Every structure is written in C-alpha cells, then in structure tokens.
Amino acid sequence: MYIIAVTGYKGGVGKTISSIHIARFLSSYGRVLIIDSDPNRSVEKWVGRSESPPPFKVKNEKSAPAHIAGNDFLVLDTPARPDSSELKEISQEAKLTILPCVPDAISLDPMLQMFHDLSNGANYRVLISIAPPYPSKSADELRQVLEENKIEVFKGQIRRSSSIVKAIDLGVTVAEMSGRDRIPWQDYQAIGKEILEAINYGKA
Numbered sequence: 001m002y003i004i005a006v007t008g009y010k011g012g013v014g015k016t017i018s019s020i021h022i023a024r025f026l027s028s029y030g031r032v033l034i035i036d037s038d039p040n041r042s043v044e045k046w047v048g049r050s051e052s053p054p055p056f057k058v059k060n061e062k063s064a065p066a067h068i069a070g071n072d073f074l075v076l077d078t079p080a081r082p083d084s085s086e087l088k089e090i091s092q093e094a095k096l097t098i099l100p101c102v103p104d105a106i107s108l109d110p111m112l113q114m115f116h117d118l119s120n121g122a123n124y125r126v127l128i129s130i131a132p133p134y135p136s137k138s139a140d141e142l143r144q145v146l147e148e149n150k151i152e153v154f155k156g157q158i159r160r161s162s163s164i165v166k167a168i169d170l171g172v173t174v175a176e177m178s179g180r181d182r183i184p185w186q187d188y189q190a191i192g193k194e195i196l197e198a199i200n201y202g203k204a
C-alpha cells in the first residue's frame with residue numbers, strides 16, 4: 001500500500017483539491033482511500049455534494065482505521081499548519097509527501113522552513129498549484145527559486161482555473177467535466193504520472 005500525503009504549513013494552497021484529483025487519477029490503478037484529516041471535513045463535504053459516488057473511498061481520520069486494509073493507495077489530506085513534529089512523522093510514513101505551493105512571495109518563507117522540518121531522506125515533491133496563466137511569470141519564478149534551493153519539484157503544475165473550482169462545487173473532479181472545462185484534467189494526469197514514477201509504482 002502506497003501512502004501519499006498532501007500537506008504543508010500554509011492554508012488555501014490547494015491541498016484538498018489536489019488530494020481529490022490525485023485520488024481520482026490513482027483510482028485507475030487500484031483501490032484508493034482518501035483520509036480526510038481536516039477538521040473542516042472538506043473532502044467529506046465534497047462527497048456529500050456529489051450525485052454519484054466517486055471511484056474511491058473517503059473516510060475521516062477517526063473512521064479510517066477500519067477501512068485501510070485492502071487499499072492500494074492511501075491519500076492523506078491534512079489541515080494547514082501541522083506542527084513540525086507532525087510534518088516529520090507524516091513525511092516519514094508516506095511513500096511520497098506532496099507539498100502544494102502557490103506562486104506568491106508571501107508563501108515562500110514558510111515553504112523554505114518546511115524543508116528543514118521534513119524527515120531525513122523523505123521522498124517529497126513541491127506541487128506548484130493555482131498557477132496564474134501567461135504572461136504571469138510567477139510560477140516560473142517560484143520554480144526557479146525552488147530549484148536554486150535544491151528543492152524537489154514536480155515538472156508539471158496545476159493551473160489556476162475556474163473549471164476546477166466549478167467541479168469541486170459540483171462534487172466531481174475536472175475529469176468528469178466536458179469540453180473546455182475538462183482541460184485542467186491534463187495537469188492532474190501529468191502530475192499523476194510523475195507520482196507513479198516517484199513511488200516506483202509497479203516496480204519491485
């Protein structure tokens with residue numbers, strides 16, 4: 001079973017939305033359980049809005065233990081501001097720790113602090129999310145700073161898109177949207193493939 005944690009110190013950076021889309025992607029590869037450990041229960045509320053159940057299970061951290069066995073992937077959505085010992089523990093247990101980060105100068109400091117708090121040898125990747133469109137250079141600038149600091153970052157990134165917000169409001173993912181609204185699914189598919197590589201999926 002592969003544990004994939006989506007976490008970080010900053011709120012509102014797309015942890016929950018990314019968790020849902022990553023779970024959706026991984027559901028093509030095996031049985032997936034999202035553990036919603038946010039006291040706001042954002043993922044459970046999302047499921048509550050959907051007309052048909054998603055292709056993965058959603059449990060909160062209290063009800064999850066009885067549902068863990070038999071899954072291939074666990075996706076852990078955490079609330080903002082885990083303390084540093086929690087972050088260390090999460091990144092130690094997870095096969096991959098995903099750290100969403102939005103391209104704004106303000107989020108950079110807690111971001112850089114976060115890398116000191118990861119467990120030694122943690123397998124992690126920064127996910128640049130809510131990236132503004134061209135001609136903004138802010139996502140490229142963030143990527144450059146991260147790379148200069150020798151921080152692992154996904155090659156792909158998640159664009160800022162009203163379709164993503166629309167899908168989440170409807171209790172679905174962008175994979176279930178049609179026409180132009182489905183375009184951002186490409187971003188998650190590219191990240192999903194990088195995740196499979198990062199966890200050595202299917203390799204002994």
Ligand SMILES: Nc1ncnc2c1ncn2[C@@H]1O[C@H](COP(=O)(O)OP(=O)(O)OP(=O)(O)O)[C@@H](O)[C@H]1O
Pocket residue numbers: 010011012013014015016017018038042078079080129130131158159160161162164165
């Ligand atoms: N790709 C995107 N494009 C546009 N808006 C987005 C995108 N991703 C997230 N958002 C916006 O950011 C908000 C926060 O997203 P999300 O709930 O996933 O963040 P979070 O990191 O889980 O927040 P919290 O720390 O509160 O749990 C969403 O409600 C949505 O409005």
Ligand SMILES: [Mg+2]
Pocket residue numbers: 015016017038042077078079080
């Ligand atoms: Mg959240």
